Amino acid sequence: MTKPFRLAVFLSGSGSNAEKIFFHFKNHPVIEIALVLSNNAEAGGLLRAQKFNLPTRVFLKTQFRESGEVLAWLKEYGVTHIVLAGFLWLIPENLIRAFPGRILNIHPALLPKFGGKGMYGMKVHEAVKQSGERITGITIHEVDTKYDEGKIVFQASCKVLPDDTPLQISARVQQLEHEHYPRVIEEWITEPG
Numbered sequence: 001m002t003k004p005f006r007l008a009v010f011l012s013g014s015g016s017n018a019e020k021i022f023f024h025f026k027n028h029p030v031i032e033i034a035l036v037l038s039n040n041a042e043a044g045g046l047l048r049a050q051k052f053n054l055p056t057r058v059f060l061k062t063q064f065r066e067s068g069e070v071l072a073w074l075k076e077y078g079v080t081h082i083v084l085a086g087f088l089w090l091i092p093e094n095l096i097r098a099f100p101g102r103i104l105n106i107h108p109a110l111l112p113k114f115g116g117k118g119m120y121g122m123k124v125h126e127a128v129k130q131s132g133e134r135i136t137g138i139t140i141h142e143v144d145t146k147y148d149e150g151k152i153v154f155q156a157s158c159k160v161l162p163d164d165t166p167l168q169i170s171a172r173v174q175q176l177e178h179e180h181y182p183r184v185i186e187e188w189i190t191e192p193g
């Protein structure tokens with residue numbers, strides 16, 4: 001039986017967050033993962049999706065931004081909500097219009113700090129280290145047409161110790177991501193607003 005909420009997960013890289021999401025919604029009563037999509041055929045997250053027997057699609061920029069093919073797949077799979085889990089590209093307007101307030105992203109810092117174009121993965125943690133900030137964290141936010149803007153749904157913070165390397169910062173932040181993202185997605189879908 002098809003469940004009422006059907007989630008598409010977009011990823012570009014290793015997909016450790018995506019895997020936590022797949023696991024969390026494996027036997028969920030009302031939410032299921034309908035489709036996993038990536039701009040990168042080599043993304044580790046696609047292998048993780050296959051282990052969960054989830055359908056996957058890889059796309060080119062033209063299919064995403066121009067031809068409307070990606071949007072057609074989302075309709076074909078009956079997708080109701082979209083989550084980004086380490087996805088690199090800006091979301092085009094046609095997708096935002098088709099899913100108003102129903103696209104969620106996770107960012108590995110406390111927005112509005114350390115966001116914007118090019119602020120992705122380790123680059124964020126390197127910038128945090130350079131800045132001398134003593135606190136960093138995660139931001140889960142709705143997606144609009146600009147990078148890392150849109151309504152903030154959830155934030156959690158952690159310490160940055162004076163001797164931390166960017167890698168150590170990223171490990172602490174990743175722990176927060178894995179701990180919170182699946183549950184926040186679930187609440188955002190089932191208790192909107």
Ligand code: GAR
Binds near residue numbers: 018086120
């Ligand atoms: C995560 O830390 C996520 O917050 C970040 O990419 C990483 C993906 O890791 N996203 C951004 O930087 C978006 N601007 P994962 O592939 O292991 O989940």
